[in-house]
Amino acid sequence: DTGVSQDPRHKITKRGQNVTFRCDPISEHNRLYWYRQTLGQGPEFLTYFQNEAQLEKSRLLSDRFSAERPKGSFSTLEIQRTEQGDSAMYLCASSSRGSLTYNEQFFGPGTRLTVL
Amino acid sequence: AQTVTQSQPEMSVQEAETVTLSCTYDTSENNYYLFWYKQPPSRQMILVIRQEAYKQQNATENRFSVNFQKAAKSFSLKISDSQLGDTAMYFCAFMKHDSGTYKYIFGTGTRLKVLA
Numbered sequence: 001d002t003g004v005s006q007d008p009r010h011k012i013t014k015r016g017q018n019v020t021f022r023c024d025p026i027s028e029h030n031r032l033y034w035y036r037q038t039l040g041q042g043p044e045f046l047t048y049f050q051n052e053a054q055l056e057k058s059r060l061l062s063d064r065f066s067a068e069r070p071k072g073s074f075s076t077l078e079i080q081r082t083e084q085g086d087s088a089m090y091l092c093a094s095s096s097r098g099s100l101t102y103n104e105q106f107f108g109p110g111t112r113l114t115v116l
Numbered sequence: 117a118q119t120v121t122q123s124q125p126e127m128s129v130q131e132a133e134t135v136t137l138s139c140t141y142d143t144s145e146n147n148y149y150l151f152w153y154k155q156p157p158s159r160q161m162i163l164v165i166r167q168e169a170y171k172q173q174n175a176t177e178n179r180f181s182v183n184f185q186k187a188a189k190s191f192s193l194k195i196s197d198s199q200l201g202d203t204a205m206y207f208c209a210f211m212k213h214d215s216g217t218y219k220y221i222f223g224t225g226t227r228l229k230v231l232a
Contacts, residue, residue, distance in 0.1 A: 004160075040224070040225075041224055041225075042224050042225050043161075043207070043220070043222050048219055056219065103166075103211060103218060104166065106163075107160050109160045110160065
């Protein structure tokens with residue numbers, strides 16, 4: 001396991017469709033984060049998991065967004081009834097408690113969503 | 117709420133020269149971490165350097181060093197002997213030390229171009 005992976009890397013969908021993204025963190029990492037990055041902006045926090053528990057959700061995460069992390073391993077982020085404003089790069093990051101780098105987040109390559 | 121400001125949207129530097137990227141932040145916290153991340157074109161974000169707020173000594177990683185001024189809430193990144201591979205977006209990020217979430221708050225980024 002060499003890093004955080006995300007699938008798909010690119011997704012083009014029509015407005016109103018549902019999409020789901022997957023993130024596989026580094027295997028020993030118990031913390032998982034989702035961020036959203038729009039063009040010309042820094043990543044914005046969406047939600048955080050510690051193991052399987054979702055401990056925080058940003059106000060950016062409307063009711064159309066849902067995230068899960070069953071069994072504390074991979075995570076999914078689903079967007080229902082997509083809107084053009086949802087077009088962005090969705091980044092996943094993970095970190096580990098109890099190591100010297102416990103506060104360092106390791107980022108995946110992102111999923112670029114385009115809503116037509 | 118914490119905010120992070122990067123006032124230089126774009127910068128350029130000649131190869132082998134030195135460049136400094138600025139970052140300021142606003143917080144009422146005393147314990148926190150600061151980071152610089154690099155995001156090369158079409159590639160994932162990687163950590164460049166980190167600074168613990170309780171440490172007075174500025175962090176250094178090879179050609180990268182920071183000037184951390186806690187009272188001024190300033191955290192600039194100096195890149196010495198710039199290389200073409202340093203061309204990237206650079207993001208400054210803030211994280212509270214004792215936050216249960218450990219989420220990052222990012223600035224808007226500085227696009228650095230190293231010229232041959």
